[in-house]
Amino acid sequence: MKKEYRGSLKIIPLGGLEAIGMNITAFEYEDSIIVVDCGLSFPEDDMLGIDLVIPDVTYLKENADKVKGFVITHGHEDHIGAIPYVFKEINAPIYATRLTIGLIEHKLEENGMLQNVKRKTVSFGQIINLGAFRIEFIKTNHSIQDAAALAIYSPAGTVVHTGDFKIDYTPVYGDMIDLQRFAEIGKKGVLALLCDSTNAVHSGYTMSEKTVGITFDKIFAEHRNSRIIVSTFASNVDRVQQVINSAYKYGRKVIVEGRSMVNFITTAQKLEYVHVPENTLIDIDEMKNYPDEQIVLVTTGSQGESMAALSRIAGDVHKKIRIKQNDTIILSSNPIPGNEKAVYRIINELSAKGANVIFQDTHVSGHAREEEIKLIYALTKPKYAVPVHGEYHHLAAQQKIAEKMGIDPKDIFILHSGDVLEMNYQSAKVTGKVQAGRVMVDGLGVGDVGNIVLRDRQMLSENGIVIVTLTLEGSTKQLLSGPEIITRGFVYVKEAEDLLESAREVVEDAVYKCLSYKNADWNKIKSVIRDSLGAYVWKHTQRRPMILPIIMEV
Numbered sequence: 001m002k003k004e005y006r007g008s009l010k011i012i013p014l015g016g017l018e019a020i021g022m023n024i025t026a027f028e029y030e031d032s033i034i035v036v037d038c039g040l041s042f043p044e045d046d047m048l049g050i051d052l053v054i055p056d057v058t059y060l061k062e063n064a065d066k067v068k069g070f071v072i073t074h075g076h077e078d079h080i081g082a083i084p085y086v087f088k089e090i091n092a093p094i095y096a097t098r099l100t101i102g103l104i105e106h107k108l109e110e111n112g113m114l115q116n117v118k119r120k121t122v123s124f125g126q127i128i129n130l131g132a133f134r135i136e137f138i139k140t141n142h143s144i145q146d147a148a149a150l151a152i153y154s155p156a157g158t159v160v161h162t163g164d165f166k167i168d169y170t171p172v173y174g175d176m177i178d179l180q181r182f183a184e185i186g187k188k189g190v191l192a193l194l195c196d197s198t199n200a201v202h203s204g205y206t207m208s209e210k211t212v213g214i215t216f217d218k219i220f221a222e223h224r225n226s227r228i229i230v231s232t233f234a235s236n237v238d239r240v241q242q243v244i245n246s247a248y249k250y251g252r253k254v255i256v257e258g259r260s261m262v263n264f265i266t267t268a269q270k271l272e273y274v275h276v277p278e279n280t281l282i283d284i285d286e287m288k289n290y291p292d293e294q295i296v297l298v299t300t301g302s303q304g305e306s307m308a309a310l311s312r313i314a315g316d317v318h319k320k321i322r323i324k325q326n327d328t329i330i331l332s333s334n335p336i337p338g339n340e341k342a343v344y345r346i347i348n349e350l351s352a353k354g355a356n357v358i359f360q361d362t363h364v365s366g367h368a369r370e371e372e373i374k375l376i377y378a379l380t381k382p383k384y385a386v387p388v389h390g391e392y393h394h395l396a397a398q399q400k401i402a403e404k405m406g407i408d409p410k411d412i413f414i415l416h417s418g419d420v421l422e423m424n425y426q427s428a429k430v431t432g433k434v435q436a437g438r439v440m441v442d443g444l445g446v447g448d449v450g451n452i453v454l455r456d457r458q459m460l461s462e463n464g465i466v467i468v469t470l471t472l473e474g475s476t477k478q479l480l481s482g483p484e485i486i487t488r489g490f491v492y493v494k495e496a497e498d499l500l501e502s503a504r505e506v507v508e509d510a511v512y513k514c515l516s517y518k519n520a521d522w523n524k525i526k527s528v529i530r531d532s533l534g535a536y537v538w539k540h541t542q543r544r545p546m547i548l549p550i551i552m553e554v
Helices: 058-062 098-110 179-188 211-222 237-249 261-271 282-291 310-316 340-352 371-380 394-406 451-463 499-516 522-541
Strands: 008-013 024-029 032-036 054-055 067-071 095-096 120-121 126-130 133-137 146-155 157-161 190-196 230-232 253-257 295-299 328-331 356-358 381-386 419-422 427-432 438-442 465-472 479-488 546-553
Touching: 008 058, 008 190, 024 098, 024 146, 024 381, 032 133, 032 146, 067 126, 095 098, 098 120, 098 261, 133 179, 146 179, 157 381, 179 371, 190 371, 211 230, 211 237, 211 328, 230 310, 237 253, 237 261, 237 295, 253 261, 253 282, 253 465, 261 295, 295 310, 310 340, 328 340, 340 356, 371 381, 371 394, 381 394, 465 499, 465 522, 479 499, 499 522, 522 546
Parallel strands: 032 067, 067 095, 095 120, 157 190, 190 381, 230 295, 230 328, 253 295, 328 356, 465 546
Antiparallel strands: 008 024, 008 419, 024 032, 054 438, 126 133, 133 146, 146 157, 419 427, 465 479
16 A cells, blocks of 8 residues: 655755755754754854854744754764753753764863753664654764764655765774665655765765775884874774774874864763774873884874864974974875865974975775765755755755756756755645854854954954044033054054044144034034044055054043
8 A cells, every 4th residue: 555645844954055064954843843954154254353153043043832843964073063052051862872962062071061952872773752853863974973874754755864974995993884775765665865965976886994004004103203283173083093004003102182082082982982902092191101103193184174183283383293204104084175274284383393394195085976975965865955954056066967867857956055955755845944053152252353343354354453532521511631642453553654643633623613613413423523534544654453542531
């Protein structure tokens, strides 16, 4: 008997589209909402002073009574990093696999939230019930262990969400992706496939993680007489495992350096996802007890991050590590788009100090290329395709793959954050839009920095600031002192005394002229100061600094 489907399913991406990172998608059926992932992204170059970017979850807050739970595909920051921020406003249980839960718990503990958030560890093949939904976790491969795809069963049909994945036939740890389960679900009928698009622009297959281990082995063999420093993503536990394997083989001690690296490896070791032979791992303070040829340092900073361990080492500001002439540095990652300058700056700094920097063939991606994506389409046979995870050109590349696999172009949906895609087996279309976007985190402030503040920061960074101070007598509006002019980031005062003295005279004339009018108020005076001084400065310097008048009343 043919299975009957009823109602419509809403798919609402709140992040993770048109950008790398900040992955979060809501699935809604009547009075039930489940949320897949809750990630952050890192600031772009024009986000001056911003630490992190998290998704706007206003829609989830407005429908908090419908939210049945958060289902997390894996433990990377772009999938779990926003949890401490979002869960201060929304409280729902979290479901994830063992390592992912371990990393989330560490994050919650750091923020004093461990007791407030319910967590449930899920095994592969296990199905959980959340409102109108049933969710099954399917084993996949990625650059971190315990990555899962999700089969989301709803009364409207089954949706498969791949999470971040690749097909690795020889993984470093654990089993390969469960292709059989994808095929079984495909035979029963899949309404829509939400597939990782990060590597969709590349043809062929992504290499196995074990190929990096072979490269490491060759490098260790060729550089037996030098200290080796390996920099990679903190979350790439399998990569660190392979460094440990090569270090043990060649009789070296391993030091893990960098706060996030230590956190990841400590959690993974505690949960037995990293196996370290006895007496191999040592503390950084023990490094002085061993010759260089017996040391391997594993650090963060492969993307050139200014505060990461490798950047501090390269800049000679690390408290305990200095680069030596004979050091061998392995950068085991590819630069994320936008990070190229920072990465090559690090390479140049290290090379200038006499280190041998190796960055060719020392990394493989954790994301599927075209042929692997095709295989998932072939196994699941979805009616609709919804490309996820990536910038627009990544999503467009996946659209072309879906068309090659026989999906009708009108059944492929490239969405924008906030779009509401409503679907069933009869039809699918975008029926509306909800509030979505980026919330910027600056220190302890969440969402208190917006475009206006960033624009001011941009102006300050480009042209500096000019502060004008003066004192007026309250009742008579007589100028008692000033105006005084203070500048920062505008001109070097000692070489611009004539310019600033003339500027002071311009302001003084403008103030006296303004005070001659009976109805002149403080705001009017400030406006006149800004206009007159701004015109003078532009005429003589072709610059537009921020002008900040301060009037004191006596």
